[in-house]
Amino acid sequence: MTANTIKVVCSNCNLRELCMPVGLSSEQMDRIDEMVATRRKIKRGGALFRNGEAFTSLYAIRTGFFKTSVATEDGRDQVTGFQMAGEIIGLDGIVNDQHSCDAIALEDAEVCVMPYSKLEELSREVNALQHHVHKVMSREIVREHGVMLLLGSMRAEERLAAFLLNLVQRLHARGFSQSELILRMTREEIGSYLGLKLETVSRTFSKFADDGVIEVKQRHVRILDTHKLQSMINSQQCAA
Amino acid sequence: MTANTIKVVCSNCNLRELCMPVGLSSEQMDRIDEMVATRRKIKRGGALFRNGEAFTSLYAIRTGFFKTSVATEDGRDQVTGFQMAGEIIGLDGIVNDQHSCDAIALEDAEVCVMPYSKLEELSREVNALQHHVHKVMSREIVREHGVMLLLGSMRAEERLAAFLLNLVQRLHARGFSQSELILRMTREEIGSYLGLKLETVSRTFSKFADDGVIEVKQRHVRILDTHKLQSMINSQQCAA
DNA sequence: CGTCTCTTTGAAGCTAGTCAACTCTCGTGG
DNA sequence: CCACGAGAGTTGACTAGCTTCAAAGAGACG
Structure with missing residues (x-):
């Protein structure tokens, strides 16, 4: 895990506009680079996380394609979304400190790991990051409203x-x-x-x-x- | 609007455990009391906010019962949730600085107004509040997953x-x-x-x-x- | 090259939708 | 005080749209 764990540099990432706030100073960018210290690769069919697992981090998708799904006790399940590069995954885990859905890679994928505690810490200091996190969550809520409209009517x-x-x-x-x-x-x-x-x-x-x-x-x-x-x-x- | 605008005191509110973080110092509680400076009454059938209106605040329901709904261009609409005392409403507005659904009172209601800019400011300083806000949003995301499961399967x-x-x-x-x-x-x-x-x-x-x-x-x-x-x-x- | 998974297509069945009539409740005004 | 009307709810008959069951075709992969 030395040569394989490439140092992630958000400041150079071509997905920056998709998953990071804009208008940051280089000093702020450095601190974010530091927070997003690791990446993780997921093979096609593999799970980024599963329902019930402890929640530790949010993930920004670098490459690949995911689905998230929830399940009933009797085995039916419901895909709640498809996520692609630049999108954030794992927000469901915050409320109970554990994930409440499965996130499965639909093709080989790589994600940036953002430890949630560090994200909280840093977003207290970088206003733009704080607002960005709120926007990401709000966007997810609005997206789900759209899905409800679709499913309901x-x-x-x-x-x-x-x-x-x-x-x-x-x-x-x-x-x-x-x-x-x-x-x-x-x-x-x-x-x-x-x-x-x-x-x-x-x-x-x-x-x-x-x-x-x-x-x-x-x-x-x-x-x-x-x-x-x-x-x-x-x-x-x-x-x- | 002097005698009518009762000073809200979260620290004494019986809904505290429902809409506020726990374990705050009295100094922190005072600051939150200060942020939630006003209440607003909504008559049955009236709107707390409507799709397209500028987003300024989140609202904690003190009394009464709301529905939120989204609409398609051709006039169909979909109720996305029913909210009762202690629940937070308005999170949909953060992402685009305007609301994307209607919030209608189903009975005479009263809400606590939490100006969003103040909430952001204060949650940078009070860690428990920051985490609480994240949890509220995450809970809403998880709730909507449940609705999607219901509607889809x-x-x-x-x-x-x-x-x-x-x-x-x-x-x-x-x-x-x-x-x-x-x-x-x-x-x-x-x-x-x-x-x-x-x-x-x-x-x-x-x-x-x-x-x-x-x-x-x-x-x-x-x-x-x-x-x-x-x-x-x-x-x-x-x-x- | 055979097997496995995914996909397509057909036929029959069932759930929920549509349309319509009727009832109930409650508020308003004669 | 009672009649009336409007809105909400119930129920029946019929129908449309999606599901279910079944079978066969198309790629993908060892």
Whole structure:
């Protein structure tokens, strides 16, 4: 763990705007670099943390793609989100000092470890960091409101359209295509997130393809008509 | 606004354990009392804040009952939560400096106003307050995970059972009965929260009553068999 | 090259939604 | 004080949309 543990330098990280506050002095940046002292690699299928594990740190995703999920006692589970580079994961653990969901890597991934106690300490001294932490948590709350709206009031086609648009939008913000994406998750995981069965997800993909809205080949999706997808979300009747 | 604006004193508030950190020195308590300088009354049906309004403060509910809801462009809306005394409301506003949902009083209510800038300032100095704020936000995130699980994977009876149990549990923590409650919201609002239509909510109430699990008379509900309600949530088949 | 997982597609079934009629409660005003 | 009306809730009949069950096809990987 000497040569392998690369010294992380947030100040040079190309994800800085995504996971760090802006407008810091170099002295403040140094202190953050110091806090984020280690990285951790997770293999595809591996867990960053699991429900019940002690909470020690938040994680900023450097590379890779995660899902988080919660489970009922009787074994059903619900994917609560998909996270990509620059996003923060682990906020659920603060309230009870233990994690209440699983975070699983959907492809080989690497995260920056931010020990929570150090983060608290440092955000008392760096106002911008304090505010940033609050914003990250607030953003997660607002995101979940959106998912509740989706699960509570949308039909299958609207849900999938919203899901696809959300994904490409986030990927686009990271420099990827606005119209093409590779799904890192299975139909079942998409279904769990959207409150649908995998067959329904598959059928809906096929219908979108028939309608000429997207092209689907396994996990490769190309969006042909963004506007039509948009309009499906905002109008009751799901475009014929 | 002189005689009416009663000086709020958190240190004497009987909701203290619900909305404030514990183990503060009296000097720290004084500073918090000072931050929470005002209260605000909201009439039944009135809004504490609305989607799009500038965010300035968080609110601790002193008395009364609120719902929060988000809306789509085409007019559908989704109740995202019901809040009661001791709970904190307004966290959604931090990320974009404006609120992204409506907070409506379901009965005459009173809230303590906590200006956010002061809260940030003070939580830099009082570690327990800083941690408390983080916990409140984390708790909200975890709560929403639970709602997503409910909306994404439960059937109507399970949803309503979970809803009722959650309500009485929170009311019980505030000194009310474990088995009796008065609903402050309409069937439609319950339905919106649970992703069901009001008719389905009504039918499910009737079914529970027929099964002898609860007694329902309008908004007055008495739980006759808590254990049976519990078991409905944890087992696939919804008890006959 | 065979096995395993993921995905697609079809057919049948069921849950919750829709539409509609009726009842109940409560507040208001004659 | 009672009648009336509005809003909320209940119930029935019918329907739409998603799930379930089943079987077969497509890649991925040892």
